Structure formats: structure tokens, C-alpha cells
Amino acid sequence: MAKFAKLSFKKDELNKELSGFFKGIMENGAVDAVLAPMAQGKKGNRLTLVTSAANIGQIDPFAPIAAVSGAKIASSLTSRPSGRKVAMVLRPCEIRAVVELVKLKQVNLDDVVMIGMDCLGRYENTDFAKFQEQGGTSESFLENAQAGKTAMADCDIIGACKICEFPTADNVDMRLCVIGADEGSVFVEAVTNKGEEALGKSGLKAGGVPAGRGEAVKKLVATRTEARDKKFAEFRAETNTFEALSDKLSACINCYNCRVACPVCYCKECVFITDTFRHTGEQFMMWADKDGMLKMPNDTLFYHLTRITHMSLFCVGCGQCTSACPNDIDLMPLFRTSADKTQARFNYQAGRSVDEEQPMAGFKSDELVEVTGQVK
Amino acid sequence: MSEFEPKIVAFFCNWCTFTAADLAGTSRLSYPPNIKIIRVMCSGMVDPKYVLKAFLNGADGVLIGGCWPGDCHYINGNLKARRRVALVTELLKQYGIGEERFWLRWIAASEGNMLKEVADEMTAKLKQLGPSPLQNKGQMAV
Structure with a gap:
């Protein structure tokens, strides 16, 4: 049975709360390292490997950007294992690619606590810069994207995300759930035993359920599946x-x-x-x-x-x-x-x-x- | 105007289909010269690239001949060939090369007759279908 823990945050403090959670799992020995999307100075966001809990503050997993596929980074980190436990915060598409690479023996999940985030899409690398220039933050993106508003003045989330029918991750130890969550809240879900152990050590209190999540996910999947079928039919007719x-x-x-x-x-x-x-x-x-x-x-x-x-x-x-x-x-x-x-x-x-x-x-x-x- | 003569690139397994072609020859069976045979050691070594390249260079058909399941000289090369053929067929179909142009057939070393039949049948089928949509597109296209 999946266990949820609710993480409430005040405006502009989503990442602060999240960093508290990750700091907890690192300091209490659930993992030795965290691989997660992190803000790079004032601009940009990249997957970053953190081995010192003091440096987790820049974490920003919901930033709508994936400059490279995290599956390739997961492969670099684990195909010749380090022997150290690492929590990886990846998008659903990255995790599905990881699953394929596991079968090809190019990723090894033995020392990995896989944390899948709900994904509402990403911008192209260059468009993300514009997004930041226009004052966009992960919180504003999550709020707008849930309302179906991802378009900016001259760009939008990428075509692949618009037709992606997998906004949530499977084959994970934990999930970061935002779809359908009330304003100002994120849910951390423990899916496997490994996940429960990490959640236990994070210091978060289990409790609460994201009541609207199932319905919201279903609705999003339906919209995207429809868009996918339309795109497929278009492309096939053209080629x-x-x-x-x-x-x-x-x-x-x-x-x-x-x-x-x-x-x-x-x-x-x-x-x-x-x-x-x-x-x-x-x-x-x-x-x-x-x-x-x-x-x-x-x-x-x-x-x-x-x-x-x-x-x-x-x-x-x-x-x-x-x-x-x-x-x-x-x-x-x-x-x-x-x-x-x-x-x-x-x-x-x-x-x-x-x-x-x-x-x-x-x-x-x-x-x-x-x-x-x-x-x- | 002379009748359309399809070009069929045939990859025949050394141990069965190629030997069957040999047998057809020594038995004085004649089969259409449209079949251009390339001898390979096993149908399982026919890389999808060979098939794609043949079609992109204007072949009207590709025929792969292998041993019957259970008879592979290398135990299961023919079974691997079958999966690959299924995969490549799915790909080719989307862009106008249907499965009627891309055949895999099991033809044992003793089946010279069947080799002739398959060669006749495929040639007739392709004559009926006409040239590959990629014929004469030239090297600009690929």
C-alpha cells in the first residue's frame, strides 16, 4: 500500500520545502547522494549530483527543462557502479528509458532510490531561458500548466510533451506528486519498501492523500492521448x-x-x-x-x-x-x-x-x- | 514496350536455400533470372541494413531464404531472422513498401522444387505490382 506524506509550502517556497525533504534523506543516511535538477546560479537548470547535504538548497526538480535525458546520466553513474546509494529525481520519460537501459545492462538500479516526478512538460533549452527572463518559476509553471496554460509569447512546451500519455512515473521507489494536488502542496509517495524506508528517514510525517490526483491524471492522459492520435494521423498522412x-x-x-x-x-x-x-x-x-x-x-x-x-x-x-x-x-x-x-x-x-x-x-x-x- | 522485369535481391542461407538453388540447377529446373542471389552463412546474419539498402537503391523485392525452424545450422539464426523481418516489415509498410515486396521463406536444401516455385511466384507477384516506388528515385533521394 502506497504511503503519502504531504509537503505544504508557502508561495515561492516549494523548492525550500523540497530541499528540506532531500536534506533529511541525505542526513539520516537513506542515501549518500542525490541526483536532481538544480538551478545553476541565476539562470539555467541541470541535473546535478549532490554528495553534501549542505548543497541541496538549489534543488528545483519541477523546472520545465530537461537539457539532456537523465537516463544517459543514470547510465554514466551506474553502469560501472560507485557502491554509494543515490536518489535520482527523474521525469517519467527518463525513467522509462532507464527501464530499457536496465535490460540492456547499461543502468544498474541496485544502489538507486528512484524518485519519479509528475511531469507537465518541458520547454526547449533556449525557450527555458526566455521563460526565466519573463519571470517564470517552477511554481508558476505548475499552476499554469495544470490549467492547461503552457504557452508563452512565442513558444510553448515541446511537441513531444504535448502528446505524451505518461505524465506520471511507474517503476519507481517514490513519486513527487503535483498533478491534482491543492495549491501550496506537494505529495511525496513511497511506492516500494526502499521508498518507504527513505520516506521514514526523511523526517516527513506520513499522512494525507492527494484526493484529486487520480481524476486529474486521468483527464490529462486523455487530453494528451487525443493529441497524440491526432499528431500520428497527421504525420502519417504527410509521410x-x-x-x-x-x-x-x-x-x-x-x-x-x-x-x-x-x-x-x-x-x-x-x-x-x-x-x-x-x-x-x-x-x-x-x-x-x-x-x-x-x-x-x-x-x-x-x-x-x-x-x-x-x-x-x-x-x-x-x-x-x-x-x-x-x-x-x-x-x-x-x-x-x-x-x-x-x-x-x-x-x-x-x-x-x-x-x-x-x-x-x-x-x-x-x-x-x-x-x-x-x-x- | 518490353515487359517490366523486377529486380529481386535474394539473401540465401548457405546451408539450405543456397543449396536448394544449387539442387534446382543440377536438376535442370529453371527459375527466373530476376532473382539476384547473395549467399550468406545464415538468414540470421541478414542485417536490417542490407534490406533497407537494397530497397533504397531501387530493388523491387527482397527475398530471404532460410532453414525451416529447428533445422538452423547455427541452432536458431533463422528464428532471429524471422523477428527482424517482422520488425523491418512494420517499418517499410509505413512508407509504401508492403510485405508483398519483402519475403522470408523457409526452403530446405532438398527443396529445389520449392525454390523454383517461390522464385516464380515472387517474380510473378512483383510483375503484377509493378516497379518499387523507390525505383529511379536516384541517389538524390536516399
Whole structure:
């Protein structure tokens, strides 16, 4: 049974109250370190690894920004474990990516207390700066976003967040619940034994239930699911041929930023930067000869399609690909629509469960008979 | 105007389908020359990249030939191939290359006849379908 503890805060003191909670779990030995989004000086916000409780004051987990995917940071911290206990405060999409990386043995959760925050979306990195300039704070964002108001003068939360049907996190030890909570309150929920132990040591008193949460989450999920289906239908209608897809990707320069930013692009070394794709001049000439010309850099569409065969089964729809593109190609719908099809084929959902086997990791002799249609 | 001749890139497993092609030849069975065979050691080593590249370069069809489930020389390479084919089919379908252009078939070393049948059938099917939507798009597109 999940346990809740209510954290009440006065105006402009949300982060102060939160830092009190994290200070508690650090000082009382529930964890040795905290990885959480923190304000950087006056501007910006990044995931920050804190090992001294005295430095937790800058914590600001609900700031609407995720400059890089926390799943990649979780991998850096735990794929070769430190042996020290760390509480990680991540977004739902980051946690779903973590689940996939656990299965790929690129994240190890043994020493991790995973804390999932309710997520109402994020701005692009540069838009977050504007948000701060216009006086935006996490508290103002939470209040407005809950009322459906995320748009600012010339920008809004990213497209991926608008169609994200996972505003709350699963596969976590604790949650920071804001959706549907009354003004001036946040709930800390302990989900697992590990979470309960941490909550016990935090000094917070268990009690209270976020009464409106279930209903509010349901409503948000419904809105976003509807937006998702609409976006999928639009994108599919726009790109139903390879030619149309190629047009969509026409600004691509093969910089590979999208795969660098992707939390589930799991290869240690990408095949596209290996000798397999380091061709000779003679080879390029031969290709050009075939049709009399060759676009360079070549293999743009090929690169994206190959990436889809690798990562679409694990795509969590975080939108880091779109954010990373220096040429403003909106890649998220490409990967999400593909992922929707490939994951459905294997009845798989990225990030749903650590125990669910990844589709390309197992195989049976009596499955997928329809592929060949042959029966002996 | 001469009839459309589809180009089919065929990846045949060394141990079964390629041997079946050999058998078809020594048995004097003729099959359409539209099938361009690439011998691989196992259907399980056909990387999705090979299939994508074939289609992007204008192949009208791709055929993968492997051992029947249970008969793989490497125990289960063909089962891995089957999952990958299912995955790549889902991808190709979205952009206009349907499963009728991308086949996986189990053809044992003794099944020279079946090899001929599959080759005939696929060639006929693709003649009926016409050229791949990616034909003659040229190297600008990919």
C-alpha cells in the first residue's frame, strides 16, 4: 500500500520545502547522494549530483527543462557502479528509458532510490531561458500548466510533451506528486519498501492523500492521448511514401546529434562512424555513376531508417531527438509513429516493465508464423 | 514496350536455400533470372541494413531464404531472422513498401522444387505490382 506524506509550502517556497525533504534523506543516511535538477546560479537548470547535504538548497526538480535525458546520466553513474546509494529525481520519460537501459545492462538500479516526478512538460533549452527572463518559476509553471496554460509569447512546451500519455512515473521507489494536488502542496509517495524506508528517514510525517490526483491524471492522459492520435494521423498522412519522408528529412546533414541525444540509442559504438561507412573515393564515384549523381553526405534516409530498426522498440517519446537537431527537423513524430507500429507488432511497450523481455532478445520456434506463411 | 522485369535481391542461407538453388540447377529446373542471389552463412546474419539498402537503391523485392525452424545450422539464426523481418516489415509498410515486396521463406536444401516455385511466384507477384516506388528515385533521394 502506497504511503503519502504531504509537503505544504508557502508561495515561492516549494523548492525550500523540497530541499528540506532531500536534506533529511541525505542526513539520516537513506542515501549518500542525490541526483536532481538544480538551478545553476541565476539562470539555467541541470541535473546535478549532490554528495553534501549542505548543497541541496538549489534543488528545483519541477523546472520545465530537461537539457539532456537523465537516463544517459543514470547510465554514466551506474553502469560501472560507485557502491554509494543515490536518489535520482527523474521525469517519467527518463525513467522509462532507464527501464530499457536496465535490460540492456547499461543502468544498474541496485544502489538507486528512484524518485519519479509528475511531469507537465518541458520547454526547449533556449525557450527555458526566455521563460526565466519573463519571470517564470517552477511554481508558476505548475499552476499554469495544470490549467492547461503552457504557452508563452512565442513558444510553448515541446511537441513531444504535448502528446505524451505518461505524465506520471511507474517503476519507481517514490513519486513527487503535483498533478491534482491543492495549491501550496506537494505529495511525496513511497511506492516500494526502499521508498518507504527513505520516506521514514526523511523526517516527513506520513499522512494525507492527494484526493484529486487520480481524476486529474486521468483527464490529462486523455487530453494528451487525443493529441497524440491526432499528431500520428497527421504525420502519417504527410509521410506515407519514402519520397515524402525524404523531403521531411531534407535539412538533415548527418550530424548524428539525434542519436547522441537519444537515451535508448544503445550501441557503444554507432555503426555509422565505423569503417563500414568510411568509403573510398572510388566507391562514391561508383554510386554516383549509377544514376549520374550522388547527394553528399549520402545515406541520410538510410541512417534514420537504420536507427529506427535499432531504437524504435525502445523509443519512449522523450523528444530529445527533435531538441538536438541543429536544423530544426521535428524528428520525434518520425520515431514515435514508427515505435508505435514496431512495439505493437511485438506487444511490447518501452519502459513498461523491467521484467518484460526486449523483442530482439528472445525468440521462439512457434511464433510469428504469419511472416513466412509456411507450415510444415 | 518490353515487359517490366523486377529486380529481386535474394539473401540465401548457405546451408539450405543456397543449396536448394544449387539442387534446382543440377536438376535442370529453371527459375527466373530476376532473382539476384547473395549467399550468406545464415538468414540470421541478414542485417536490417542490407534490406533497407537494397530497397533504397531501387530493388523491387527482397527475398530471404532460410532453414525451416529447428533445422538452423547455427541452432536458431533463422528464428532471429524471422523477428527482424517482422520488425523491418512494420517499418517499410509505413512508407509504401508492403510485405508483398519483402519475403522470408523457409526452403530446405532438398527443396529445389520449392525454390523454383517461390522464385516464380515472387517474380510473378512483383510483375503484377509493378516497379518499387523507390525505383529511379536516384541517389538524390536516399
